[in-house]
Amino acid sequence: MNIASVTNMRLKFPGKESLLFSDFSLSIKEGEKVLILGPSGCGKSTLLQVLSGLIPKTVDVPMKADEITVPHSWGYLFQDPDAQFCMPYVDEEIAFVLENLEVPREKMPDCITSYLRQVGLAFENNHTKISTLSGGMKQRLALASVLALEPEVIFLDEPTAMLDPDGTTQVWDTIKQIGDDKTLIIIEHKIDQIVDVVDRIILLGKNGNIIAEGPKQVIFEGYKQKLKEAGIWYPGVWDDYLEENQPDRTIEPVNNQPPAITLSDFSGYRGKKEIVHIDYAEARLGEWITVIGENGAGKSTLLLALMNLVQSAGTYDINGRDHKKVTNFAEEMAFVFQNPEYQFVTNSVYDEVAFTLRLEKREEAEISSRVSDSLHFYQLEEEQDNHPYQLSIGQKRRLSVAASLIKDQPILLLDEPTFGQDAKNTFAILEQLEQVRKRGAAILMVTHDTKVVEHFATRVWQLEDGKLIKNVPASEYPQEPVHA
Amino acid sequence: MDFSHQETWLHHINPSLKLLILVVLFIQILMIHNINFLLNELIGMLILYLFFTGHPSKRLVLISLPFLLIFLTSSTSMIFFGKGETTWLHWGLVHITEESFTRGLHLGFRGIVFAVLGVVFALTTRPVFLFYSLMQQLKLKPKFAYSFMAAVRLLPLMAEEMQTLNHALKVRGVQRKKGITGFYHKLKSYSIPLLSQSIRRAHRIAVAMEAKRFSEAKSRTYYYRLGFSKYDGLFLIYLLGVTMLAYYMAVHFPYFSTTDVRYL
Numbered sequence: 001m002n003i004a005s006v007t008n009m010r011l012k013f014p015g016k017e018s019l020l021f022s023d024f025s026l027s028i029k030e031g032e033k034v035l036i037l038g039p040s041g042c043g044k045s046t047l048l049q050v051l052s053g054l055i056p057k058t059v060d061v062p063m064k065a066d067e068i069t070v071p072h073s074w075g076y077l078f079q080d081p082d083a084q085f086c087m088p089y090v091d092e093e094i095a096f097v098l099e100n101l102e103v104p105r106e107k108m109p110d111c112i113t114s115y116l117r118q119v120g121l122a123f124e125n126n127h128t129k130i131s132t133l134s135g136g137m138k139q140r141l142a143l144a145s146v147l148a149l150e151p152e153v154i155f156l157d158e159p160t161a162m163l164d165p166d167g168t169t170q171v172w173d174t175i176k177q178i179g180d181d182k183t184l185i186i187i188e189h190k191i192d193q194i195v196d197v198v199d200r201i202i203l204l205g206k207n208g209n210i211i212a213e214g215p216k217q218v219i220f221e222g223y224k225q226k227l228k229e230a231g232i233w234y235p236g237v238w239d240d241y242l243e244e245n246q247p248d249r250t251i252e253p254v255n256n257q258p259p260a261i262t263l264s265d266f267s268g269y270r271g272k273k274e275i276v277h278i279d280y281a282e283a284r285l286g287e288w289i290t291v292i293g294e295n296g297a298g299k300s301t302l303l304l305a306l307m308n309l310v311q312s313a314g315t316y317d318i319n320g321r322d323h324k325k326v327t328n329f330a331e332e333m334a335f336v337f338q339n340p341e342y343q344f345v346t347n348s349v350y351d352e353v354a355f356t357l358r359l360e361k362r363e364e365a366e367i368s369s370r371v372s373d374s375l376h377f378y379q380l381e382e383e384q385d386n387h388p389y390q391l392s393i394g395q396k397r398r399l400s401v402a403a404s405l406i407k408d409q410p411i412l413l414l415d416e417p418t419f420g421q422d423a424k425n426t427f428a429i430l431e432q433l434e435q436v437r438k439r440g441a442a443i444l445m446v447t448h449d450t451k452v453v454e455h456f457a458t459r460v461w462q463l464e465d466g467k468l469i470k471n472v473p474a475s476e477y478p479q480e481p482v483h484a
Numbered sequence: 485m486d487f488s489h490q491e492t493w494l495h496h497i498n499p500s501l502k503l504l505i506l507v508v509l510f511i512q513i514l515m516i517h518n519i520n521f522l523l524n525e526l527i528g529m530l531i532l533y534l535f536f537t538g539h540p541s542k543r544l545v546l547i548s549l550p551f552l553l554i555f556l557t558s559s560t561s562m563i564f565f566g567k568g569e570t571t572w573l574h575w576g577l578v579h580i581t582e583e584s585f586t587r588g589l590h591l592g593f594r595g596i597v598f599a600v601l602g603v604v605f606a607l608t609t610r611p612v613f614l615f616y617s618l619m620q621q622l623k624l625k626p627k628f629a630y631s632f633m634a635a636v637r638l639l640p641l642m643a644e645e646m647q648t649l650n651h652a653l654k655v656r657g658v659q660r661k662k663g664i665t666g667f668y669h670k671l672k673s674y675s676i677p678l679l680s681q682s683i684r685r686a687h688r689i690a691v692a693m694e695a696k697r698f699s700e701a702k703s704r705t706y707y708y709r710l711g712f713s714k715y716d717g718l719f720l721i722y723l724l725g726v727t728m729l730a731y732y733m734a735v736h737f738p739y740f741s742t743t744d745v746r747y748l
Contacts, residue, residue: 049691058694076695082641083688086634092612095707096630100697102705131640145696309651330657341681342645343652345673356657389680404655 003030003071003153003183004051011046011055011063020046021208027069030152033184033197035216038204039230040392040422044187047204048155051185052076071153071183075146079158081138090116090133090141091126097148115144119174134295136167140174153183160190161420164295165448168193189422190233203227231394231424238451241427247434247456249474251286258320259284260411260442261306266314268298268305275301276466278314283459285410288433288443290453290474293463299446302463303413306444307335319410330356333411338419340400344388349380352388352403370406378402378432394425401429405436412436414445418452430456453477490538494608496715499617502609506601509723513597517746519590520738524730526593529600532722537607547603551596559592587745611636617710626704634689638682645681649674 005027012019020043028034028051038044049055053070056063078084087093094112103111112126119140130138139159146154156175160168172193175184179197188194201219203226205211212223220227220234227234259282268276276298283289291299305312308329316323318332326332337343346352353374357367375381378398383391388399397417405412412433418426434456437443447453453460453474460477462470470477516522534544566588568581615633618624653673661669 052695054691054695058691076692078688078692078695080685080688083685084692086630086637086689086693088612088633088637092707096693096698097696099704099707100701102701102703105705105707105709108705108707149696304651307651307655309654328657328659330655335655337648337652337655339648342648342677343656344677345653345656345658359657 001030002027002069003032004028004185005067005069006050006065007067009050009063009065009068011043011050011061013061019208021063024208024210026051026202026210028183028185031181031183032200033179033186034200034202035186035188035191035194035198036202036204037187037189037191037219037227037230037232039206039424040189040394042204042206042230043208044204045157047208048076048157048185048187052153052155071151073149073151074153074155075149075151076155077139077142077146077157077159079161081135081142081162084142085130085138088130089126090121090123090128090130093130093141094145094148097145101149111148115147116141118147118178119144120170120177134167135163136170139163139167139171143171143174143178147178151182153185154179156184156186156188158187158189160188160193166295189231192233192235195235203230229424231422233423237423238455241423242455245427245431247430248438249288249456249458251284251458252438252440257285258317260287260319261444262315262317262320264315266305266316267312268301269311269313270301274466276305276463278302278468281461281468281471283411283442283444285440285442286437287459288437288457289445289459289461290457291444291446291461291463292448292450292453297463298466299463300415303335303415303444303446307333307413330409331407332409333413334404334407334409336400336404336412336414336417338415340396341389343400343403344396347387348384349386349388349391349399350375350384352399353380353406355403356406374402374406379428394421394428397421397425397429398432401432408439410441412441412443412445414443416446416448418447418449489540489543489607492536492538492608493715493718494532494536494604495538495610496713497608497719498621498710498712498716499609499614500621500710501712501716502605502719503614505720505723506605509601510598512727513594516594517590517744518734519586519593519740519742519745520734521730522590522593522597523739524733525726526597526600528723528726528730529597529604532604533600537604539607547607551599554595554599555592558595559588561588562591563588583742583745586740586742590745613708613710616706616708620706620710626701627699630693630698634693635686638685638689641685642678642682645678646674649677 005025007025009021009024010019011021011024026047036044036047046055046061049059050063050068051070052074053068054076055061085093087096091109091112094115095108098108098111109126116122116126121137121140121144130141133141154175160171163171168190175194176197184197186194186198195216198216200213201216202213203211203219203223211226212219224234224240228237228240261283263278263281265280266278267274291302293299301310304310306316308323318326344352346355350371353371354367357370372381375384378401380395380399380402383395388396391399401417414433417433418429421429430452433443433445445452457474460470460472460474461468513522513525516525537544563580563585564578566581566584568583568585570582571579572582572585573580612633615624615629619626619629658673
């Protein structure tokens with residue numbers, strides 16, 4: 001029996017030239033575990049919202065279909081952990097769902113505890129602030145409120161895109177546990193953790209058409225090229241990439257140059273608390289150093305301290321010069337944040353890249369030639385008049401890198417630049433950084449991705465509890481077993 | 485940001501009732517023209533603020549700093565430029581008289597009483613309880629109540645974003661500019677990203693709320709049941725007591741000889 005389906009759907013976003021979907025049909029049977037794959041912007045999320053009935057009921061998008069079947073009871077897990085809750089406390093959030101379902105008040109506390117237990121959350125007191133939870137815990141809480149709806153179908157819209165590896169594992173493990181008797185409809189491009197649950201894959205093309213559907217083995221074997229083009233992290237994507245490209249990790253010897261960064265007895269603070277301490281470390285030009293470690297080990301604080309955005313103490317030399325003598329750190333180093341949107345300060349892609357040069361009052365001719373070069377290098381030429389917020393997630397990331405690096409600063413600090421990116425964008429960013437490094441820049445990059453450490457880094461700094469416990473060339477870094 | 489505090493009897497008052505009583509009190513205070521009466525009322529309200537909000541005294545002192553500003557701004561212009569007959573000081577435009585002085589003080593005290601009452605309400609009322617109570621006692625539509633509660637949740641997120649944005653601007657080499665143009669630039673570079681991010685968040689939260697069947701619920705049950713208790717009576721008695729005592733003391737033991745600050 002079909003639990004959710006659409007027949008001959010036509011759908012168009014207002015202001016867009018073409019239809020997102022035309023004559024689109026899809027049906028999903030009860031109990032199926034379906035994974036929907038496709039390139040970014042192909043309408044996966046929209047499709048999920050149609051199948052759940054959110055479009056057109058809640059989100060007003062013009063659409064037409066011969067027939068739509070919406071499941072009788074369903075729950076929806078969204079991407080952004082901070083944008084799914086409307087109440088400040090854990091118990092209140094689940095109670096919100098129970099109130100909507102008119103569950104009597106007396107039963108609520110027990111229900112809340114039981115749903116929390118099902119997703120593996122146990123609090124001493126359920127009246128805990130949601131803001132104190134980690135991303136993985138927040139998503140599991142969201143899952144608990146989904147369970148409170150007693151759904152037949154659960155829609156999952158990239159629920160782990162904003163989570164670190166630990167959080168991702170927690171969330172998928174929970175979904176596997178609770179999803180046994182339910183229909184699951186999943187969108188995700190990092191699929192190594194869920195692929196064993198899924199029994200059918202639907203591969204969407206760029207124009208919102210179904211390229212292929214079927215059991216996963218068939219898709220993975222028969223449509224590899226399509227998966228690659230769509231930027232899907234299918235199993236073995238790294239092997240395929242490395243077969244075609246071999247990142248060159250040799251370091252050009254630089255003579256008589258002081259290290260780009262010298263740290264000795266250096267501490268970084270948040271407020272008054274010392275978060276990270278480094279006895280001694282150097283970063284030389286031409287090196288690509290990956291900073292790794294658990295959450296809360298002090299990786300981001302280290303980067304912020306190097307950029308002088310938080311308090312620091314100790315010796316810190318930049319290109320042999322005491323950092324206290326540096327007045328404008330942006331001259332010496334570029335910084336790329338995790339969320340590129342926070343970095344945009346102008347209204348067009350072109351202005352964004354030109355921004356720093358204009359601050360320096362350079363000649364307009366020089367600015368225009370440098371900006372064009374940069375836009376070309378990062379493949380953003382066609383977007384130059386658009387607003388930064390209109391770009392796709394991959395383009396936004398490339399723009400933030402382009403805008404930060406326009407001054408050719410010799411030092412690059414990056415906080416998880418490949419975070420949440422699909423495979424295609426990840427490789428594009430890594431290759432571009434590789435070229436910047438070869439021109440003689442020093443790169444310091446926080447990452448969770450062991451593959452990046454293994455194949456692109458030249459050196460590894462491992463932090464644990466705010467201490468640098470390992471500082472070795474990447475070739476000597478022990479290969480960790482890949483997450484199962 | 486830590487904002488922990490102890491619960492006091494003021495926290496247990498029904499929030500809707502507390503709100504209504506305060507509105508009535510505001511109007512009553514507007515009609516007081518006897519500075520002695522007003523000063524006594526102020527003392528009565530300060531007692532609530534200083535001893536019964538359950539917040540640490542350091543925080544209370546910090547919050548009360550703006551009170552001083554309110555007092556100065558609302559009293560000085562009246563003191564310096566107000567009309568009056570008994571001149572104390574005449575210097576250019578500044579003309580201080582006994583009448584303008586007491587009237588200025590009166591205005592200043594009134595400003596502080598309003599501020600103290602507002603802050604006492606804010607410090608002792610959880611927004612969530614206020615909206616639950618408004619739904620239950622004053623029949624506010626859930627649509628509005630929950631929207632407000634969701635919005636309250638967005639505020640700390642915005643504070644965090646502001647910090648990140650501040651970092652981002654520094655990273656891009658923006659040096660702080662001074663003066664009005666600097667302020668304008670700052671306003672522009674903060675408000676647009678913050679607003680656009682908030683609009684997007686708000687939209688996402690709205691969709692998430694719908695996905696939890698918010699508008700399908702014809703009637704709803706409530707996790708928190710807010711009723712009335714002896715604390716409501718206590719609050720009412722305290723305020724009535726303070727008002728009567730303030731009036732009695734003002735009549736029998738005045739600080740100022742003026743009993744009506746209005747200029748007739």
